[in-house]
Amino acid sequence: MLIWLLACRNCDDKGISVRKGSSFVVRSDGRLSYGLNGRGDRAEHLITNAVAAKEDTAAASTSSKPGHELLLFEALREGLEEEMDRDPTVCVMGEDVGHYGGSYKVTKGLAPKYGDLRVLDTPIAENSFTGMGIGAAMTGLRPVVEGMNMGFLLLAFNQISNNCGMLHYTSGGQFKIPIVIRGPGGVGRQLGAEHSQRLESYFQSIPGIQMVACSTPYNAKGLMKAAIRSDNPVILFEHVLLYNLKERIPDEEYVLNLEEAEMVRPGEHVTILTYSRMRYHVMQAAKTLVNKGYDPEVIDIRSLKPFDLYTIGKSVKKTHRVLIVEECMRTGGIGASLTAAITENFHDYLDAPIVCLSSQDVPTPYAGTLENWTVVQPPQIVTAVEQLCQ
Amino acid sequence: MALSTNRTVNQLLKPLTAAISATRCLSSDSTSIITVESSLPFTSHKIDPPSRAVETSPNELMTFFKDMAEMRRMEIAADSLYKAKLIRGFCHLYDGQEAVAVGMEAAITKKDCIITAYRDHCIYLARGGGLYESFAELMGRKDGCSKGKGGSMHFYKKESGFYGGHGIVGAQVPLGIGLSFAQKYSKEEHVTFAMYGDGAANQGQLFEGLNMAALWDLPAILVCENNHYGMGTAEWRAAKSPAYYKRGDYVPGLKVDGMDALAVKQACKFAKEHALKNGPIILEMDTYRYHGHSMSDPGSTYRTRDEISGVRQERDPIERIRKLILAHDVATEKELKDIEKEKRKVVDEAIAKAKESPMPDPSDLFTNVYVKGFGVEVFGPDRKEVRATLP
Secondary structure, three states: OEEOOOOOOOOOOOOEEOOOEOOOOOOOOOOOOOOOEHHHOOOOOOOOOOOOOOOOOOOOOHHHOOOEEEEHHHHHHHHHHHHHHHOOOEEEEEOOOOOOOOOOOOOOOHHHHHOOOOEEEOOOOHHHHHHHHHHHHHHOOEEEEEOOOHHHHHHHHHHHHHHHHOHHHHOOOOOOOOOEEEEEEOOOOOOOOOOOOOOHHHHOOOOOOEEEEOOOHHHHHHHHHHHHHOOOOEEEEEEHHHOOOEEEEOOOOOEOOOOOOEEEEOOOOEEEEEOOOHHHHHHHHHHHHHHOOOOEEEEEOOEEEOOOHHHHHHHHHHHOOEEEEEEEEOOOOHHHHHHHHHHHHHHHHOOOOOEEEEEOOOOOOOOHHHHHHHOOOHHHHHHHHHHHOO | OOOEOOEOOOOOOOOOOOOOOOOOOOOOOOOOOEEEEOOOOOEEEOOOOOOOEEEEOHHHHHHHHHHHHHHHHHHHHHHHHHHOOOOOOOOOOOOOOHHHHHHHHHHOOOOOEEEOOOOOHHHHHHOOOOHHHHHHHHOOOOOOOOOOOOOOOOOOEHHHOEOOOOOOOOOHHHHHHHHHHHHHHOOOOOOEEEEEEOOHHHOHHHHHHHHHHHHHOOOEEEEEEEOOEEOOEEHHHHOOOOOHHHOOOOOOEEEEEOOOHHHHHHHHHHHHHHHHHHOOEEEEEEOOOOOOOOOOOOOOOOOOHHHHHHHHHHHOHHHHHHHHHHHOOOOOHHHHHHHHHHHHHHHHHHHHHHHHOOOOOHHHHOOOOOOOOOOEEEEOOOOOOEEEEEO
């Protein structure tokens, strides 16, 4: 099955191919159970106005279920819509989520269906509408707060840190905050420094929240549903450049585990840990590495807080070498914490120091060439693996 | 007439005499209606103010007195406990401002929500919180209302609609707007009182929240407890326009004498009716705190002791209710003194019990960080294997 990276101008190929079954669950022991190999099934139609797929109650085996193809933002919308159908307390709030349909079309069509109060267009006041969402969550509603760009949520940092993360603790368990805060972040296509921020590194220390990053339509929908159902505050990090990824996802309902990492490609020589957009750079590098005779194991960690140390640990115990590829900056990023966590827990299993490839510690420049040098590119990943495996 | 959950007041339709002056009620029938004029007329912004004549009853006056006496005793006892180093960290005392807490409580039900900042001990009591739980929380014990993990600034009581207890100035107002949003969303006929101080009135998030509340007609009542000092900065040094009730611009406002419990009750009742029909309203309670901002602030470097004792003599909320009770023959001087003594005893007992109560277990450090045990299943599309139960 091919995943088309429509927005990617950096890619050498027209797309990146990823081996994937159509409808199966990735087991954390690394085994992939393949269902139907979707390569033979081309998409018949693109579901542009994704309505929640009806759950198929037929007990037929998954190998005969072709699923449906859609883009990542549609997968997010599908997950959101299914949850809004299922639970009347789920509501959305954010800038331009209602009538405009969402600046990345994630909430398109929801306001006409559910009404203006349930899909709420807020004024440009991140601090207070995030606070409003948290206050509503204290009473039992399940709001999904959208930051138009993750960077704007810096204005709501106080609300996210003190009220969202800590209220369950400081109230002695009286209030739970089942809120989902989501939005696109990451380095885009020449968006400038302020619109290319990676907030996962700033939020990771806040106690009481969970953070997940989606990277494919399949995990976007599953994580969105899990985040909404979770009684803890969850921050769902999407990426500006990944919204147009196309994938075939199952028709049946599925919910993914918020705290589990995804085994993208099992291997033997080196463990490459990554998340969000860097997954695609890693997979591109993996093709080159395979041609050169290496066998990298690629894990999309997905859960940024807490880390899935079980999956990661199993992998480290197998390969003994770790490379982390991330889009955060080197200082205080997710990779820095992950390096510390792995070193503390699996030190005896490492044959070499952990290598962490991160973006440069600079504001993201506007110029395209400079921007490319800011983030990690596939050739750098290849070089790092070669050095690590010497 | 307002109902409170502690007491029932019969709505007897007794004819009222002219409401200009207080009527004398010779019998001590506890359900009879007494009409009292509020100390000052209400000043209003973009709305017609309510009448100065407040209806009350002997029962209610006695309850006001008892509750305020208990609150006053509690705050003074907390002062001594802090100086004895049993309460640590920050301790913001509410004595002088008790009328706001009891007056508000008299006008609303437990289904209405109150959210406030860090000066929350007395509001917690007014919402039905216990003295023992308060002192245990202040001393960091396991039996505290937040299991000892919150402290002075984090008192909460979910079942009575008290949402805290927040340390960051102004951050509670958007939360309060969210509470009112949820009330509107669930179509309940209840309101939210989001309280803040004159210092917080200059926060941007307040105006953002007010804009949203006015835009969507949320049943939010913003209550500015104006005690005239934002820690050490007087209101005229911090705000270009200290008329906080007018600062809502397009949102109507009402200025109330916050040392008069009956005026507060009238204003809150009025505000609740308004908010349910027309959306947000601002109430400015003109009140005063006798202590400093917190226990680390002596409270006399930025204001004179004469000012403090002047207010205490002329505007003290408990004295006002005492005078009313005596003027209406609801109780004798001795009975009131006995009540105060009894409250002193009750508070001392609660402190003694709280001093004996246990500290939290070390394992409590890690409880309540995340919500556990809600059993959401994680499953793949074939449903043949349930992957895990989300913890």
